Amino acid sequence: AQTVTQSQPEMSVQEAETVTLSCTYDTSESDYYLFWYKQPPSRQMILVIRQEAYKQQNATENRFSVNFQKAAKSFSLKISDSQLGDAAMYFCAYRSARDSGNTPLVFGKGTRLSVIA
Amino acid sequence: KAGVTQTPRYLIKTRGQQVTLSCSPISGHRSVSWYQQTPGQGLQFLFEYFSETQRNKGNFPGRFSGRQFSNSRSEMNVSTLELGDSALYLCASSWTANTEAFFGQGTRLTVV
Numbered sequence: 705a706q707t708v709t710q711s712q713p714e715m716s717v718q719e720a721e722t723v724t725l726s727c728t729y730d731t732s733e734s735d736y737y738l739f740w741y742k743q744p745p746s747r748q749m750i751l752v753i754r755q756e757a758y759k760q761q762n763a764t765e766n767r768f769s770v771n772f773q774k775a776a777k778s779f780s781l782k783i784s785d786s787q788l789g790d791a792a793m794y795f796c797a798y799r800s801a802r803d804s805g806n807t808p809l810v811f812g813k814g815t816r817l818s819v820i821a
Numbered sequence: 822k823a824g825v826t827q828t829p830r831y832l833i834k835t836r837g838q839q840v841t842l843s844c845s846p847i848s849g850h851r852s853v854s855w856y857q858q859t860p861g862q863g864l865q866f867l868f869e870y871f872s873e874t875q876r877n878k879g880n881f882p883g884r885f886s887g888r889q890f891s892n893s894r895s896e897m898n899v900s901t902l903e904l905g906d907s908a909l910y911l912c913a914s915s916w917t918a919n920t921e922a923f924f925g926q927g928t929r930l931t932v933v
Contacts, residue, residue: 739921747909749924795864799922808854808866808877809913809922 706731708798710812717786718820724771725781725815727796735801738772738779739809744792752794755779757801783817791819823848825925827912833931839900842928846893846914852876853895854922855887858909867910870895871917902932 707730717723729738740752755763755772762770767787771780783790793814800807826845834840846853855867866879870889887897893914899906909929913922 737921741924746926747929748926749911749913751921751923754921808869808879809856809864810866811864813863 706733706736706798706800706810708796708810708812710794710796710815712815713813714816714818716818716820717783717790719786719788721786722782722784723786723817725783725794725796725817727779727781727812729777729779729796729798729810731777731798731800733800733802737799737801738770739797739799740768740770740779740781741795741797741811742790742792743795743814744789749795753781786819788819788821791817793817825912825914825923827910827925827928829928830926831929831931833933834902836902836904836932838902839898840902840930841896841898842910842912842930844895844897844912844914844925846895846912847923850914850916850923851893852915852917853889853893854913854915855895855897856911856913857881858911858927859907864911867897899930904932906930907932 709728736757738755742750753765767784795814796812797809828843852871854869868878873889884900889895909927911927912925915922
């Protein structure tokens with residue numbers, strides 16, 4: 705079974721600074737997707753960024769980028785120019801890309817990010 | 822385009838009762854998944870429906886059940902509620918079973 709580990713329960717960053725959240729995963733599959741979701745106090749899970757395992761290029765979405773190291777099974781999220789609105793719980797998630805049947809999202813335990821003004 | 826809609830947002834039930842939660846996916850999405858989120862266990866997969874068929878089920882007791890209608894709307898039901906069922910229940914919809922999932926705001930269930 706796949707597992708996702710986020711080793712940093714809490715992180716903090718100064719406004720306008722850069723922060724990196726870590727995520728490692730374990731799988732025997734070669735084709736899969738990785739995601740970062742953000743959950744603010746409103747509790748709605750918001751998709752931040754997605755990475756396909758077959759793509760070597762790291763995904764980028766505005767101030768959010770990832771460092772995907774497939775061999776090391778590492779998938780970190782970098783937030784640049786941090787804003788107060790970035791304060792939230794961040795979840796790393798894995799999903800198999802196999803065609804047979806559904807493959808649920810497997811989530812890490814989350815990292816709570818605080819942004820200091 | 823409307824997002825994923827979950828109703829109700831909040832529920833308070835008594836032990837032993839049953840509850841039904843509803844989820845309307847994004848228009849065109851045929852896959853609906855349900856997750857339970859608790860402080861202790863984190864996010865755990867309950868089940869997934871695709872075109873009215875349950876395709877996968879998580880490790881939850883039979884008290885947890887669900888269904889999907891022809892318009893892709895989904896319901897989940899929990900019978901004989903226990904205190905430990907208190908949680909945030911999140912619904913997610915996807916275009917297909919293996920693409921990115923978009924979540925609703927969740928239903929906060931409190932069992933007293």
